[in-house]
Amino acid sequence: MHLYSIETRGKWEPHIHQEWLLTNGLGSFASGTVLACNTRRYHSLLCAALKPPADRYCLLSRIGEVVTLDGQADQPFELSVNQFAGGGQVHPKGYEHLRRFDLGETAKWTYQIDDQVEIEKELLLCWRRNLIGVRYRIRPGGRHVRLELLPFVAMRDYHALRHGTDAQFQVGSWNRHVTITHDKLHLQMTCDRATWEDKPYWWYGHLYPIEASRGLDSQEDLWNPGRFVCEIDQESALTFWAASEPFDTPDFDQQLAARTSARQAILKPMPTTTSPAIARLWSSADAYIVDKTLPPSGGHRTGKTVIAGYPWFLDWGRDTMISLPGLLLSTGRHTDARDVLVSFAQHVSEGMIPNRFDDYTGEPSYNTVDASLWFIHTVYAYLQATNDRQTFSDTLLPACNAIADGYAKGTRYGIRMDSADGLITQGDPSTQLTWMDAKCEGIAFTPRDGKPVEINALWYHALMLLRRKDLAARVKESFRKAFWISPFRGLADVLNSNGRDTAIRPNQIFAVSLPHSPLDLDEQQAVVAVVQRELLTPYGLRTLARGNPHYRPRMEGGPYQRDEAYHNGTVWPWLIGPFLEAYLKVNRNSEAARAQCRQWLAPLIEHMNHNCLGHIAEVFDADEPQRPAGCCAQAWSDSEVLRLALILEI
Numbered sequence: 001m002h003l004y005s006i007e008t009r010g011k012w013e014p015h016i017h018q019e020w021l022l023t024n025g026l027g028s029f030a031s032g033t034v035l036a037c038n039t040r041r042y043h044s045l046l047c048a049a050l051k052p053p054a055d056r057y058c059l060l061s062r063i064g065e066v067v068t069l070d071g072q073a074d075q076p077f078e079l080s081v082n083q084f085a086g087g088g089q090v091h092p093k094g095y096e097h098l099r100r101f102d103l104g105e106t107a108k109w110t111y112q113i114d115d116q117v118e119i120e121k122e123l124l125l126c127w128r129r130n131l132i133g134v135r136y137r138i139r140p141g142g143r144h145v146r147l148e149l150l151p152f153v154a155m156r157d158y159h160a161l162r163h164g165t166d167a168q169f170q171v172g173s174w175n176r177h178v179t180i181t182h183d184k185l186h187l188q189m190t191c192d193r194a195t196w197e198d199k200p201y202w203w204y205g206h207l208y209p210i211e212a213s214r215g216l217d218s219q220e221d222l223w224n225p226g227r228f229v230c231e232i233d234q235e236s237a238l239t240f241w242a243a244s245e246p247f248d249t250p251d252f253d254q255q256l257a258a259r260t261s262a263r264q265a266i267l268k269p270m271p272t273t274t275s276p277a278i279a280r281l282w283s284s285a286d287a288y289i290v291d292k293t294l295p296p297s298g299g300h301r302t303g304k305t306v307i308a309g310y311p312w313f314l315d316w317g318r319d320t321m322i323s324l325p326g327l328l329l330s331t332g333r334h335t336d337a338r339d340v341l342v343s344f345a346q347h348v349s350e351g352m353i354p355n356r357f358d359d360y361t362g363e364p365s366y367n368t369v370d371a372s373l374w375f376i377h378t379v380y381a382y383l384q385a386t387n388d389r390q391t392f393s394d395t396l397l398p399a400c401n402a403i404a405d406g407y408a409k410g411t412r413y414g415i416r417m418d419s420a421d422g423l424i425t426q427g428d429p430s431t432q433l434t435w436m437d438a439k440c441e442g443i444a445f446t447p448r449d450g451k452p453v454e455i456n457a458l459w460y461h462a463l464m465l466l467r468r469k470d471l472a473a474r475v476k477e478s479f480r481k482a483f484w485i486s487p488f489r490g491l492a493d494v495l496n497s498n499g500r501d502t503a504i505r506p507n508q509i510f511a512v513s514l515p516h517s518p519l520d521l522d523e524q525q526a527v528v529a530v531v532q533r534e535l536l537t538p539y540g541l542r543t544l545a546r547g548n549p550h551y552r553p554r555m556e557g558g559p560y561q562r563d564e565a566y567h568n569g570t571v572w573p574w575l576i577g578p579f580l581e582a583y584l585k586v587n588r589n590s591e592a593a594r595a596q597c598r599q600w601l602a603p604l605i606e607h608m609n610h611n612c613l614g615h616i617a618e619v620f621d622a623d624e625p626q627r628p629a630g631c632c633a634q635a636w637s638d639s640e641v642l643r644l645a646l647i648l649e650i
Contacts, residue, residue: 003280004103004613006034010096019612019632020107021310022125023287027053029310030125030132035095036109037081038062040210041220042311045123047158048130048244053290053307054314055360056158059187060242061222063134064150067113069143077113085205085219103613105260116141124252127259130244133252137237145232149240151189152203152222155182159312161220165202171225173198180225188246193238194228215558269332277605277650281642284614285327288635289336304339309618309631316356317344318435319636321374322574326639329385330646337382338391344375345399351406369415369426369433372403373458377514380465404466407459421478422471424459425451436543438566440559446567450496453483454507457514464516479518490530504534504545506575512585513578525586531579538603539620541575543567553623569622573604577640598648604641616641
């Protein structure tokens with residue numbers, strides 16, 4: 001089944017900006033553009049997670065394809081596409097032969113050469129294996145076709161780039177199998193029906209324009225150890241395989257069937273009446289749910305975790321708790337939801353769950369004030385969805401109580417309940433403990449130390465869930481006194497030693513959207529009206545209202561400029577979820593309100609056709625035209641749009 005089919009007809013625009021992503025349930029991925037031109041350092045045919053989902057390495061960057069017809073070696077046709085430094089020169093221009101791109105369980109390109117020869121290239125990332133197959137179907141149309149496949153290897157950390165010729169690659173070949181070794185990394189390749197020719201060569205100065213636009217190193221040198229060559233006179237197929245470890249040559253159709261079967265089991269709870277939009281979101285949600293290698297306890301163990309975004313994030317506590325209801329509860333994956341929640345419950349320390357796990361060591365980091373409160377919210381959402389009272393009582397509820405107790409008496413980073421008013425305070429001007437956590441060159445651009453509005457809305461909600469009603473009543477009274485400004489302005493963003501920060505930010509929407517609100521109905525309606533008027537855009541909510549001196553209309557430039565804009569205007573799609581929930585709540589879920597919410601959600605659903613196919617970007621520029629930025633596929637963007645699409649029955 002192809003979820004996306006694009007007629008390219010040899011055009012460069014807009015397809016160079018459309019990306020595809022395949023994942024394998026381990027945190028590994030294959031990705032690129034529709035035109036098969038790598039525009040990011042993360043684009044790779046095989047980016048393998050050697051310690052799922054972490055320890056990722058880009059092993060095989062791309063495959064060059066050279067086609068010769070009827071022995072005319074001086075007139076080759078090339079299917080690959082690259083950009084090079086020194087002006088972004090494109091060579092070769094294989095996109096001129098590309099007629100169609102399809103994406104489903106595989107990525108497929110269809111090329112037309114010389115009006116007679118058709119070549120179909122289909123890439124499969126095998127399920128729960130760091131193994132790819134690329135099958136070429138050649139229809140020669142009466143011509144003699146010579147197809148040469150040139151693998152270009154990077155063999156490097158996925159955050160890094162390969163420069164120069166100092167890398168020492170060891171190459172071994174036998175009976176169509178080629179093995180490349182570099183440090184601890186291994187890449188084995190083979191191609192049936194083809195012969196291998198050793199012909200090592202460096203290609204210099206590959207340009208990745210997305211990295212250049214982000215102010216980062218954007219050039220890479222890639223090594224081609226040789227080529228697989230096949231002579232073809234009649235319609236036939238050959239398959240190139242590559243893996244991070246030795247393998248016996250598999251059968252493409254069997255591996256595709258295994259992947260399809262595993263994915264169909266995941267999609268089985270999807271209602272038969274589901275719309276195409278929800279079907280795409282439901283399918284895409286699976287990309288973020290992966291196996292995680294856990295520390296040994298009587299042997300090797302794995303569990304489930306949630307990837308925050310592709311191509312560069314791993315699992316983060318905050319993102320996981322916000323994403324889990326949409327990714328796992330809405331899709332009926334309750335066992336996986338339980339595994340994720342239990343895993344985090346087992347990591348509770350001093351009243352906190354980890355915000356992230358180190359990319360390489362897997363060690364937890366406890367540096368967020370909101371992830372633990374979101375954990376309590378998500379635990380009760382899990383209980384409501386599953387009625388799994390045993391797991392709740394034995395494991396999850398004790399973890400929730402430990403968090404509430406830890407916050408009440410005080411924990412890391414000055415996170416504690418203020419005995420004077422019962423509200424949660426935290427941090428200092430140098431810390432970034434809320435979700436608005438951008439920091440560069442020692443500067444926290446939105447430090448929000450003191451008492452943030454959404455943290456205390458979450459705190460009140462958690463106390464109500466845990467039936468600590470006396471304290472909750474006190475917090476409710478303090479909340480309204482501390483944060484309420486006026487019907488026209490809504491709530492303050494932060495209360496600290498400098499007074500009240502009255503910047504208009506989206507954080508106040510959680511005081512309405514959460515099931516337990518510390519506000520009365522009139523106040524809730526006012527907050528929704530303020531957020532709608534000042535922050536709502538077609539792609540989510542701005543993080544700061546226009547007119548504020550810190551407002552940044554575009555997230556562009558180098559790391560400093562992008563971090564400065566990250567939460568100072570930049571639009572976040574995931575915020576559309578709490579906004580629409582709040583809007584429905586204050587409008588009593590009327591049909592008119594539901595119709596309006598469907599209209600507001602439509603641009604994000606349409607966006608899935610234009611950037612990373614099937615996914616929603618991490619952020620958008622605050623001002624028009626709202627260019628997507630950040631990760632091209634973000635878990636909480638996808639999950640919140642899916643969750644609301646199901647609520648709204650789109």
